[in-house]
Amino acid sequence: MTFNIYDFTSFTTWIDQSLNSLMSPTLALITEMVIIGVVFLLFYAVVGLFLVYAERKVCAFMQNRVGPNRVGPYGIFQTIADFIKLLMKELVYIKDSDKLLFNIAPFIVIIASFMALSAIPFAKGLHAIDFDIGILYVIAVSSLGVVGILLAGWSSNNKYSLIGAMRSGAQIVSYELSVGLSLLTIIVLAGTMQFSEIVEMQSDGWFLFKGHIPAFIAFVVFLISSTAETNRGPFDLAEAESELTAGFHTEYSGIKFAFFFLAEYMNMFLVASIAATVFLGGWMPFHISGWAGFNTIMDYIPPFVWYIGKTAFVIWLMMWFKWTFPRLRIDQLLTLEWKYLLPINLVNILLMAFLVLMHWHF
Amino acid sequence: MNSFFKYFSDIFHGVKSLLIGMSVTGRYFFSPGQIVTQQYPENRKDLQMFERFKGEVILIHDANNQHRCNGCGICENNCPNGSIEIISARVPGEDGKPKRIIDKHIYHLGMCTFCGLCVKNCPSNALGFSQEFEHAVFDRSKLNKVLNKPGSSIIKGVE
Amino acid sequence: MKEIVNLPVSKPEEEEYHINMGPQHPSTHGVLRLLVSLQGEIVKNLKPHCGYIHRGIEKMCEKDTYPQIIHLTDRMDYLSSHINNHAVCLLVEKALEIEVPERVQYIRTIMDELTRIQSHQLWWASFGMDLGGLTCFFYGLRDREMILDIWEETTGSRFLQSYNCPGGVMQDIHPNFQKKVHVFLKTFKKKIKDYEKILSGNVIFEQRSKGVGMLTKEDAISYGITGPSGRGSAWSCDIRKTEPYSMYSKVHFNEVLRYECDSYSRYMVRMQEMYESMNIIEQLIDNIPAGDYAARMKAVIKLPAGEYYQRVESARGELGVYVVSDGNKTPYRMKFRTPSFTNLSVLDHLSRDMKIADLVAIGGSLDLVIPDIDR
Structure with missing residues (x-):
């Protein structure tokens, strides 16, 4: 099947060629990296600010409130005002804290989420780097963030922070398994780890529909475990506001706190875009094989909009979880992973492998 | 085998109960018309307090700048925290005898607990509650108020 | 500093460490300080330190006349302020042997039950928040607003009436x-x-509260845990049933008892009590008799010399008011037996060898109001 979706490859190759014609290849490469870095920074900031606003509005509506409505129409500039406030706040230094670790911890958290973002395909041909082991890379890099959380808890010289960090460590070590295994289920179906290929393969139906039962189970498991991995929702034990005041970032103030805050939302964006890419077809429009007219109409919606729409839907699901459920206890959290999610996941992979062997998928 | 079924029924019931909970929040998310929040500074003009609302104690004055307080001091005695101070003066009355009038009816809003005993116990119903509720001021001394307006006098026949 | 010296000295091999939950902590609902000894996440020992909001209400009562005392009792347990007022009024009326009009008894009982409902609503809200379900908090407060509006219209105040x-x-x-x-x-x-x-049937909530904070009936009685917390341990301790006052002897309602003895049963008792309170109000609201809203009292109320005690069922448990009068217009000694103070005493017993998260859940299920503890 061929689709008339705009391919960003022509645009990127044009930039590449024009840069190469202007300067030496090394310099062109450096310039390209700088451009990509700046673009990602801007994207990161805009998405982070918007997600904070969205979360506040979504939670307000779920709680039967209005939410921010003072700064700008419908309060859309609220997060910018908050950001300015956080920039101006004093950075409090804690007595007997480990200064070096205390200062670099927020950067580790934010860099981890930043690195993972580079492998995500935003539209056709629009990705920073197209690894052939994209999923593996994302799983590996996104779990680096926990190092930052552990360091933050350890270096703060605060018992609440330490408890929060240790909880976070136990949590992420466990739930990393489920995230990996649920993605593995889809890799079994797709036969590749490359994001661009995974998306291309979903041109005649998203994997959620193609893989039907096991894919759906994997999607649910991925949602649960990725919510846990981002320290959100009913799994926010590392922060656990009512138990540990603010958990690992109790002692952080000002912009350093903002980094943690931003990283949390970016991690959410990240796992949502992975879920959207792997299960819901990423930037691929909604296609039903055989319905040529319908598919052409769907193609008129730009792929970037599809991608953002799907990601927003998954983010909204995660917000819905967070603002409905009470928090789990640490032992229940681990019970859920080791007694429920992991066995289900393992059986699910077998089921999917069986399905693929028998060609029972669509 | 029994525990095997229990394992799956636990999952089923758990997921079901979670979905029930999500249906509540989801319903509110899609019906923003149910929001009951009052937009306070915007609705200030048409914000109507209840008639019995205990805003602050006032000395009720009529159109002729007259009130009903004769300075008996019962409100002062009844106040549990000394928020009311009566400074009375004696002036010669019409029949020549010295007569007690209030010089200043001082009300310390900062100390008042709005128990309503002064208003309830006033024998001549001179005191009342206003609906004013925006009490914030920049200086604490502004909370000490003189309730009788300047130049006011007592209604004839009340004393 | 003295308190720190008196700490149970932990042996290094036990690896206990102490954290202060409070005075500023989101889950203590006020300025209560819990000195918690932890081993990892397990609570080994817990010492409540109260007094951060001690205002000396009992002492202040000694210089106030009986009508003036009423407004101080509002500020003990601010969530059942009307019931606190009611207790003092009942005591004064009992001492003076005054028969209050029936209309007053109806009004007071309805108001008491409205107080109980709004207190339980706020408790539900904050209990949900303690367990991490922030949405509960807003739902509870939203519905409580209706009762506050009813009060504001009749009494003029929303909270401390x-x-x-x-x-x-x-x-x-x-x-x-x-x-x-x-x-x-x-x-x-x-x-x-x-x-x-959103909460009762939720699997996470059930996991968090079932089997957490087991308080047997014997323990409940020996610690003096009254109110919904005591009835959650199957102890029939409702003053409205055992020593009826106002209209409670004439209305039909069930004393809610649960036999699981854990946080979940304390939760269910309160949920059921909201239904029972609505039941009581429904029986009374249409039948308020005409008449005076107050009996005639002397201008200065003096209680005959002697000792008086009156207890009522507040939203948190048994509230006792004890007065020693020497015949003056002010009491010689006034003592309040507040439910939150005694309920706090069991927190250590309940939370031993539980996790920090359980401690928060137990504290929430006991429904502590800190100004009621300190007075």
Whole structure:
């Protein structure tokens, strides 16, 4: 099947060629990296600010409130005002804290989420780097963030922070398994780890529909475990506001706190875009094989909009979880992973492998 | 085998109960018309307090700048925290005898607990509650108020 | 500093460490300080330190006349302020042997039950928040607002009403009162279904509260845990049943008892009590007899010399008021037996060898109000 979706490859190759014609290849490469870095920074900031606003509005509506409505129409500039406030706040230094670790911890958290973002395909041909082991890379890099959380808890010289960090460590070590295994289920179906290929393969139906039962189970498991991995929702034990005041970032103030805050939302964006890419077809429009007219109409919606729409839907699901459920206890959290999610996941992979062997998928 | 079924029924019931909970929040998310929040500074003009609302104690004055307080001091005695101070003066009355009038009816809003005993116990119903509720001021001394307006006098026949 | 010296000295091999939960901590609902000894996440020892909001209400009562004392009792357990007022008024009326008009008894009972409902609503809200379900907090507060509006219209205040006075109530009920209460009952019966959907049946909530904080009936009695917390341990301790006052002997209601003895049963008792309170209000609201809203009292109330005790069922448990009078217009000694103080004493017993998260859940299920502890 061929689709008339705009391919960003022509645009990127044009930039590449024009840069190469202007300067030496090394310099062109450096310039390209700088451009990509700046673009990602801007994207990161805009998405982070918007997600904070969205979360506040979504939670307000779920709680039967209005939410921010003072700064700008419908309060859309609220997060910018908050950001300015956080920039101006004093950075409090804690007595007997480990200064070096205390200062670099927020950067580790934010860099981890930043690195993972580079492998995500935003539209056709629009990705920073197209690894052939994209999923593996994302799983590996996104779990680096926990190092930052552990360091933050350890270096703060605060018992609440330490408890929060240790909880976070136990949590992420466990739930990393489920995230990996649920993605593995889809890799079994797709036969590749490359994001661009995974998306291309979903041109005649998203994997959620193609893989039907096991894919759906994997999607649910991925949602649960990725919510846990981002320290959100009913799994926010590392922060656990009512138990540990603010958990690992109790002692952080000002912009350093903002980094943690931003990283949390970016991690959410990240796992949502992975879920959207792997299960819901990423930037691929909604296609039903055989319905040529319908598919052409769907193609008129730009792929970037599809991608953002799907990601927003998954983010909204995660917000819905967070603002409905009470928090789990640490032992229940681990019970859920080791007694429920992991066995289900393992059986699910077998089921999917069986399905693929028998060609029972669509 | 029994525990095997229990394992799956636990999952089923758990997921079901979670979905029930999500249906509540989801319903509110899609019906923003149910929001009951009052937009306070915007609705200030048409914000109507209840008639019995205990805003602050006032000395009720009529159109002729007259009130009903004769300075008996019962409100002062009844106040549990000394928020009311009566400074009375004696002036010669019409029949020549010295007569007690209030010089200043001082009300310390900062100390008042709005128990309503002064208003309830006033024998001549001179005191009342206003609906004013925006009490914030920049200086604490502004909370000490003189309730009788300047130049006011007592209604004839009340004393 | 002295307290720190008196700490149980932990042996290094036990690896216990101490954290201060409070005075500023989100889950203590006020300025309560819990000195918690932890081993990892397990609570080994817990010492409540109260007194951060001690205002000396009992001492202040000694210089106030009996009508003036009423407004101080509002500020003990601010969530059942009307019931606190009621206790002092009942005591004064008992001492003076005054028969209050029936209308007053109806009004007071309805107000008491409204107080109980709004207190339980706020408790539900904050209990949900303690367990991490922030949405509960807003639902609870939203529905509580209706009761506050009803009060504001009749009493003039939303929170600390000082509506009772010895012999009756301060003013007659507002003409809209009955209508608004009906509207509230109708609305809340729908809204309480949401409460049950979002928390009661939730699997995470059940996991967090079932089997957490087991308080046997024997322990409940020996610690003196009254109110819904005691009835959650199957101890029949409802003063409204055992020593009825006002209209409680004439209305039909069930004393809610649960036999699981854990946080979940304490939760369910309170949820059921909201239904029972609505039941009581429904029986009374249409039958308020005409009459005076206050009995005639002397201008200066002097209690005959002697000792008096009156207890009522507040939203948190048994509230006792004890007065020693020497015949003056002010009491010689006034003592309040507040439910939160005694309920706090069991926190250590319940949370031993539980996790920090359980400690928060147990604290929430006991429904502590800190100004009620310190007075």
